[in-house]
Amino acid sequence: MxxxxxxxxxxxxxxxxxxxxxxLRVPGGFLLGAVLLLGVAPLVLPDFRLSLLAKxxxxxxxxxxxxxxxxxGGLMVLGQGVFFGLGGYAMAMHLKLADAAATGQTLxxxxxxxxxxxxxxxxxxxxxxxxxxxxxxxxxxxAVAAVLGxxxxxxxxxxxxxxxxxxxxxxxxxxxxxxxxxxxxxxNGLTDIQGFFGYDLNDPVNQRTVYVIIAxxxxxxxxxxxxxxxxxFGELLVAVRDSEERVRFLGYNPANxxxxxxxxxxxxxGLAGALFVPAVGIISPALIGIVPSIGFVIGAAVGGRASLxxxxxxxxxxxxxxxxxxxxxPAAWTYxxxxxxxxxxxxxxxxxxxxxxxxxNRRTRPTGSxxxx
Amino acid sequence: xxxxxxxSFTGISIGAVLLLIALGLTxxxxxxxxxxxxxxxxxxxxxxxxYVLQQSISGAGVSLLVALPLAFLVAGSLGxxxxxxxxxxxxxxxxxxxxxxxxxxxxLQQLARxxxxxxxxxxxxxxxxxxxxSVGGITLANSRLFILGLALLCVLGLTLVLRLTPLGRRIRxxxxxxxxxxxxxxxxxxxxxxTFFIGSGLAGVAGVALTLVGPIxxxxxxxxxxxxxxxxxxxxxxxxxxxxxxxxxxGVLQAVLEYSTTISVAKVVVLVAIVAxxxxxxxxxxxLRTRSLA
Numbered sequence: 001m002x003x004x005x006x007x008x009x010x011x012x013x014x015x016x017x018x019x020x021x022x023x024l025r026v027p028g029g030f031l032l033g034a035v036l037l038l039g040v041a042p043l044v045l046p047d048f049r050l051s052l053l054a055k056x057x058x059x060x061x062x063x064x065x066x067x068x069x070x071x072x073g074g075l076m077v078l079g080q081g082v083f084f085g086l087g088g089y090a091m092a093m094h095l096k097l098a099d100a101a102a103t104g105q106t107l108x109x110x111x112x113x114x115x116x117x118x119x120x121x122x123x124x125x126x127x128x129x130x131x132x133x134x135x136x137x138x139x140x141x142x143a144v145a146a147v148l149g150x151x152x153x154x155x156x157x158x159x160x161x162x163x164x165x166x167x168x169x170x171x172x173x174x175x176x177x178x179x180x181x182x183x184x185x186x187x188n189g190l191t192d193i194q195g196f197f198g199y200d201l202n203d204p205v206n207q208r209t210v211y212v213i214i215a216x217x218x219x220x221x222x223x224x225x226x227x228x229x230x231x232x233f234g235e236l237l238v239a240v241r242d243s244e245e246r247v248r249f250l251g252y253n254p255a256n257x258x259x260x261x262x263x264x265x266x267x268x269x270g271l272a273g274a275l276f277v278p279a280v281g282i283i284s285p286a287l288i289g290i291v292p293s294i295g296f297v298i299g300a301a302v303g304g305r306a307s308l309x310x311x312x313x314x315x316x317x318x319x320x321x322x323x324x325x326x327x328x329x330p331a332a333w334t335y336x337x338x339x340x341x342x343x344x345x346x347x348x349x350x351x352x353x354x355x356x357x358x359x360x361n362r363r364t365r366p367t368g369s370x371x372x373x
Numbered sequence: 374x375x376x377x378x379x380x381s382f383t384g385i386s387i388g389a390v391l392l393l394i395a396l397g398l399t400x401x402x403x404x405x406x407x408x409x410x411x412x413x414x415x416x417x418x419x420x421x422x423x424y425v426l427q428q429s430i431s432g433a434g435v436s437l438l439v440a441l442p443l444a445f446l447v448a449g450s451l452g453x454x455x456x457x458x459x460x461x462x463x464x465x466x467x468x469x470x471x472x473x474x475x476x477x478x479x480x481l482q483q484l485a486r487x488x489x490x491x492x493x494x495x496x497x498x499x500x501x502x503x504x505x506x507s508v509g510g511i512t513l514a515n516s517r518l519f520i521l522g523l524a525l526l527c528v529l530g531l532t533l534v535l536r537l538t539p540l541g542r543r544i545r546x547x548x549x550x551x552x553x554x555x556x557x558x559x560x561x562x563x564x565x566x567x568t569f570f571i572g573s574g575l576a577g578v579a580g581v582a583l584t585l586v587g588p589i590x591x592x593x594x595x596x597x598x599x600x601x602x603x604x605x606x607x608x609x610x611x612x613x614x615x616x617x618x619x620x621x622x623x624g625v626l627q628a629v630l631e632y633s634t635t636i637s638v639a640k641v642v643v644l645v646a647i648v649a650x651x652x653x654x655x656x657x658x659x660x661l662r663t664r665s666l667a
Contacts, residue, residue: 076468151648155655160408163471164602165648171599172644179637290599294475301472334483341476345469346459 029309030223037215047204054211054279056319057218061272063300063315064221064308065265068228070297071305073261074241076159079166080269080296082173083141085288087270090140091277092190093124094133099194109192110185121183130197134274141270142263149262153255167290174289189284196278214275218312221268225308228264237261269296302344304353314351378511380632381625386517388624389524393582394597395604395616396527397575402602403610404548404568407460408471412601413594414481415451415573419444419580420589421489424496434499437581444577452573456566478595485591493590502585516585523582527575528617535613544568607647609657619658
C-alpha cells in the first residue's frame with residue numbers, strides 16, 4: 001500500500017507545473033513578431049508602405065478580439081464595426097475638436113458647414129478632454145457590448161440569432177450616423193484630421209510614431225488574448241462553445257462567460273478604431289457598416305479563427321490583398337475574394353493556420369500510423 | 374386621419390415587400406438553420422430577369438406576367454445549385470454557411486456588374502400599375518397594391534403547399550424532427566434541395582416585385598437582406614404566420630416612425646424594439662415545441 005502512494009503523489013502536479021511555466025514564459029514567436037513589427041518593418045518599409053501596414057495592423061487588433069469571441073467562444077460577432085466605429089468616432093471627435101481649437105475655432109469644420117447652431121452639441125463637449133476621449137475609445141464600446149450582451153446572452157439568444165442581431169446593430173449605427181450629418185459628418189464621416197495630441201499627422205516622422213504605437217498595441221492585445229486563452233477562463237470559454245448545456249449542468253453560467261469574451265472583443269475593436277483614425281485620417285459610416293463588419297470576421301476566418309496568430313496574419317493578408325489587388329484588378333479581385341471565402345471557410349474551417357495539420361493528417365492516414373508524425 | 378391612413382398603407386406596402394423577401398428565408402433559414410446571405414442576390418437575379426425580359430418582350434404587362442414564373446425558376450435553380458454545390462456540405466456548421474454564402478454573394482454581385490454594368494437600371498411598369506386609386510381620401514399606388522396582392526398570394530400558395538401536398542408534409546416533418554423524418558423513410562436531403570429551390574424561387578418573385586418599387590442594381594438584394602432576416606428571427610423559425618405578422622408590424626412601425634422622426638432614427642428604434650422583444654420571447658413570436666436542447 002505504501003509503495004503505491006509515493007509514485008502517484010507527484011503525478012497530479014506534473015501537468016500543472018509546465019503549464020505555469022508556459023504561462024509566464026515569453027514565447028519565442030512573440031519575440032520574433034515584436035522584432036519584425038517594431039524593428040524590421042520601420043527600417044525596411046518606406047513611409048507609404050508603413051502607413052498602409054499601420055492600417056492593416058488595426059484590422060489585426062480587431063481580429064484578435066474576433067478570435068477570442070468567435071474562435072474560442074463560438075460567438076459569431078458580425079457587428080464588430082459598431083465597436084470599431086465607437087472607438088474611432090470617440091478618437092476622431094477629440095482630434096477634430098483639437099484641430100479646431102488649434103486654429104482658434106470653437107466648432108469642427110464640418111459643423112460650420114452643415115450645422116444648424118453655433119454651439120457644440122452637449123455630447124461632443126466632454127470629448128474636448130483628451131483623457132476622457134482616450135478612455136471612451138475603449139470604455140464606450142465595452143459598455144455598449146456589456147449592456148447588449150447582458151440582455152442577449154441572459155435570454156440565451158445564440159447562434160444565428162445572435163449573428164443577425166449583431167449585424168443589424170452595425171447597420172443601425174451606420175444608418176444613424178449617416179442621418180445625423182450636422183453632428184456626425186453624415187456619409188463623409190469625420191475627415192481631414194490634422195493633428196494627433198499636438199503632433200502634426202502630415203509629418204512622416206509622426207506617422208512612423210503612430211505606426212509604432214499601433215504595432216505595440218497589437219502586441220499588447222495579443223499578449224492579453226494569449227493569457228486569456230490559456231487561463232481557466234479560456235478553457236471555460238471553449239467549453240461553452242463546444243457544449244453550452246454541459247457547462248450549465250456543471251454549475252457555471254455560460255451567459256457570464258460569453259459576456260466577458262464579447263466585452264473584451266468589443267474593447268479591442270474600440271482600441272483598433274481609435275488607432276485607425278490617426279493612421280488613416282478618417283472615420284466614416286462606410287468603414288463600420290455591415291460589409292466591413294463581415295470583413296473583420298473574414299480575415300480571422302481565412303487565417304484561422306481559433307488560432308491567435310492565424311487570425312492576425314489572416315486579417316493582415318486579406319487587408320493587404322484587398323488594397324493591393326483591388327486597385328490593380330477590381331473585377332477579378334472580387335471573384336477571387338468570394339472564392340477565397342468559400343474555399344477557406346467551406347473547406348478549411350480551421351483556416352490557413354490548420355493547413356499544415358490537414359496536410360500532415362492526409363499524408364499519415366494511408367499508412368495508418370498517426371503516432372509517428 | 375388621412376395622414377395616419379396614408380402612413381399605414383405605406384407601412385403595409387413596406388411590410389408586403391419585406392414579407393415577400395422573408396418568405397423564402399423562412400423556408401431556408403427556418404427549415405435548415407442555414408443563413409443564406411446569397412438570398413439577396415437571388416432577389417437581384419429575379420429583378421434582372423424582369424429587366425432582360427423587357428428587352429425582348431415589348432409589352433410591359435406581358436413581360437411582367439412572364440417574369441414572375443421565370444424569375445421563380447431562375448432564382449430557384451440558382452438556389453438549388455448553391456445547395457448542391459456548397460450548403461449541403463455545411464449542414465453541421467450552420468454559422469459558417471453565413472460566411473460561405475457571403476462569398477458567393479460577392480461573386481454574384483460582381484457577375485451582375487460585369488453583365489449589366491454597375492449603374493442601376495430602370496424597368497418599365499405596365500400602364501395598369503402606374504396610376505393611383507383614391508379611396509376615402511387616401512391614395513393607394515397601384516403598384517403597391519399589386520405587390521401586396523402578390524405577397525398575400527405567395528403566402529396563400531405556400532401555405533397550401535405546406536399543408537396539403539405530400540411535399541409539404543415531408544417538409545414539415547423534416548423541420549420538426551429531422552432524425553425521426555429520416556427513419557420514417559423521408560429522403561431528407563432531397564427535401565432540403567426542394568425546399569431550397571422553393572425558398573430561393575420566392576426570392577426571385579420578390580425581385581420581380583422590387584422592379585416596381587424603384588431602379589434595380591447589383592446591390593439591390595443586399596439592401597433588404599438584413600431586414601428580412603430580422604423578420605424571420607422575430608417571427609419565429611419554421612412558421613409562416615410569425616413572418617407574416619412580423620413583416621406587417623415592422624413595416625407599419627417603420628412607416629409611422631419615419632413620419633414622426635427621421636428614417637435613420639426609425640431604423641434604430643425598430644432595432645431596439647426587436648432586441649427588447651427578443652428579451653420577452655427569445656425564440657420569436659411563434660415557435661415549434663421540440664424536445665431538443667439546442
